[in-house]
Structures are given as C-alpha cells and as structure tokens.
Amino acid sequence: MELRTEIVVLGAGAAGLAAARVLSQAGVPAVVLEARERIGGRLFTREDVGLPVPVELGGEFIHGTAPVSFALLRAAHRVALDVTGESFTYENGALHIDDEDRFDVVARVMRRACGLTDDVSAETFLRELGDGPDVERERLLARLFIQGFDAADPHRASARALAEEWNGGEDGQTARTFRPLGGYGHLLRTLHGTLDPERVQVRLATEAHVLRRHAGGIVVEATTAGGTPVHVRARAAIVTLPVGVLSAGGLHFEPPLPPEKQDALAHILTGPVVK
Structure with a gap:
C-alpha cells in the first residue's frame, strides 16, 4: 500500500495529535501512523473496568497551569480538580500528616545544584x-523521589537537570497539581475529533520502521x-515517538541522524514504571 501526503506524523500520542491538529487547522494534508491499536500513547484511560470512575493506566496529572492543557480542557467542556493539598507519610508503623510538603523539601535540596560549575x-x-540527621533525612527523601517520582537512577541522572526540573516555577514539580475530571481519555478523543478527516488520516496498528530522507522529501516504511507493508511518501515528517523507542533503534533513519541528535538520544x- 502506498500513501502520498504533505506531512507524515509518527505517533498518535498527545504530541502527535497536537501536531496533526495544527496541520489540520492550517489545511495541510497529513497522515498519522500509530503502532498501537489506540490513540493516546502513554496516556491510557480505561473506562470499561466495572468501576464508577475511569482508571488511568498511564499519565494522570496536569503539573502546573500550562495554557495548552487548560485550553484543551475548555474545548472538551471538562474541568480539572486541584489535588494539591495535605500529604501523608507511612513511617514506623503509623500514618502521619506531613508538616512540610515533601515536594518542597526535595526542591529546596535540589536547588543547591543550580550553582554547580x-x-x-x-x-x-x-x-x-x-552530615547530620536533618541532612540525612533530606538526602534520603531526595533520593527516594528521584527513584520513585522521576523513575531515574540517581547514579546516572544529572544533578543540574533535576535542579531545573524541581525549581521550574509553574512548570516545575512544586507547581499546583491537577487531575482531569473523567480522565485524559476524553481530552484525547476531543483532540482527535478536531482533525479534518478530509485532510488528516489517522492509521492505527501501523508501525513505522524506516524513515528515509531524499532530495524530494521522505519515505516512511x-x-x-x-x-501489510505501507509506504508513505511526504514532503516532511514530524516524529513524536517515545524516546525509549528511538534510543533503542525502533525507527531506522536513512541517512542516520546528525551526530548531535544521536548523542542527545543516547x-x-x-525509567521503568509499574502502575
């Protein structure tokens, strides 16, 4: 099967669908290829589990007040619940109300890494x-959050990168946290529904293997x-595949990506997450 279009988008997660929406609104023909049999990528809302509420098997929070997230909420006629509030810790056999937000503690610790030469x-x-008991407690808490919240190995994660993440204001981890009422699934369906079917095709269960660039554009195999083999010929491609897929060589680029991009992927x- 051969398809021809202006732009091919790889991945129908939130980023891929958002890119497709921009193209659709601009009147640009596009084909979206998604390996899974569903849209959403790492966002996966189950609404068929016999419970009165949806269950998020992937991402479930909105960190901060990013305009793009809340614009989509308004378009979907949905609201987000502010879940910022008291936190509890189970320690020494008892449940305690935290006297200080654990996120604030970790952010304060990691802030010291901002000045590293x-x-x-x-x-x-x-x-x-x-040294000291307070420092040891902060060190333990920061290590646990890096491992559990960031899903990162403290021996490999960059101290400065974590400092930027944890002290990013409205975009940082200490920003207010919200949960979309009804789950992310409805937002994704709304995003998908904004695409003009006359201009944008979304093909599920179609896994891209090769992206070949040439003088006249690109070909995706x-x-x-x-x-069934599918070849898509387009003027350009937007790649929104997960970093894990790209770094593992799940998509073969011909010619290879520039060295700086290969180095960035490496x-x-x-990190692994079990939910």
Whole structure:
C-alpha cells in the first residue's frame, strides 16, 4: 500500500495529535501512523473496568497551569480538580500528616545544584551535602523521589537537570497539581475529533520502521498489524515517538541522524514504571 501526503506524523500520542491538529487547522494534508491499536500513547484511560470512575493506566496529572492543557480542557467542556493539598507519610508503623510538603523539601535540596560549575550525578551531589540527621533525612527523601517520582537512577541522572526540573516555577514539580475530571481519555478523543478527516488520516496498528530522507522529501516504511507493508511518501515528517523507542533503534533513519541528535538520544533515558 502506498500513501502520498504533505506531512507524515509518527505517533498518535498527545504530541502527535497536537501536531496533526495544527496541520489540520492550517489545511495541510497529513497522515498519522500509530503502532498501537489506540490513540493516546502513554496516556491510557480505561473506562470499561466495572468501576464508577475511569482508571488511568498511564499519565494522570496536569503539573502546573500550562495554557495548552487548560485550553484543551475548555474545548472538551471538562474541568480539572486541584489535588494539591495535605500529604501523608507511612513511617514506623503509623500514618502521619506531613508538616512540610515533601515536594518542597526535595526542591529546596535540589536547588543547591543550580550553582554547580560542573555537572555531576545526583548521587554524587547528594553525598556531598554534608552530615547530620536533618541532612540525612533530606538526602534520603531526595533520593527516594528521584527513584520513585522521576523513575531515574540517581547514579546516572544529572544533578543540574533535576535542579531545573524541581525549581521550574509553574512548570516545575512544586507547581499546583491537577487531575482531569473523567480522565485524559476524553481530552484525547476531543483532540482527535478536531482533525479534518478530509485532510488528516489517522492509521492505527501501523508501525513505522524506516524513515528515509531524499532530495524530494521522505519515505516512511511501515507495516500493519496484519503484516501489510505501507509506504508513505511526504514532503516532511514530524516524529513524536517515545524516546525509549528511538534510543533503542525502533525507527531506522536513512541517512542516520546528525551526530548531535544521536548523542542527545543516547543521553536521554526513561525509567521503568509499574502502575
């Protein structure tokens, strides 16, 4: 099967659908290829589990007040619940109300890494904080959050990158936290519904394997779940595949990506999560 279009978008997660919406609104023909049999990528809302509320098997929070997120909420006629509030810790066999927000504690600890002249691993930075019971408690808490919240290995994660993440104001981890009422699934369906079907095709269960660039544009080689080869010819491509897929070589680029992009992929890691 051969398809021809202006732009091919790889991935129908939030980023891919958002890119497709921009193209659709601009009147640009596009084809979106998604390997899964559903849209959403790492956002996966289950609404068929026999419960009165949806269950999020992927991302579930909105961190901060990003205009793009709340514009989509308004378009979907949905609201987000502010879940910022008291936090609890189970420690020494009892449940305690935290006297200080744990996110604020970690942000305060990591803020000290903002002034590092040379970047080091988070573990090295934490070990060099000093001694004392309060410092040890902060070190333990920061390490637990890096491992559990960021899904990162403290021995490999950049101290400066974590400092920027945890002290990013409205875009940082200490910003207010919201949960879309009814789950992310409705927002994704709304985003998908904004696409003009006359201009934008979304092809599910179609996995891209090769992106070949040439003087006249690009060719993407893909395969459907049933094994049918699909070739998409386009003027350009927008790649929104997960970093883990790209760094593992899940998409073969011909010619290869520039060295600086290959190096960036080699240094961006994702951590395992069981939910």
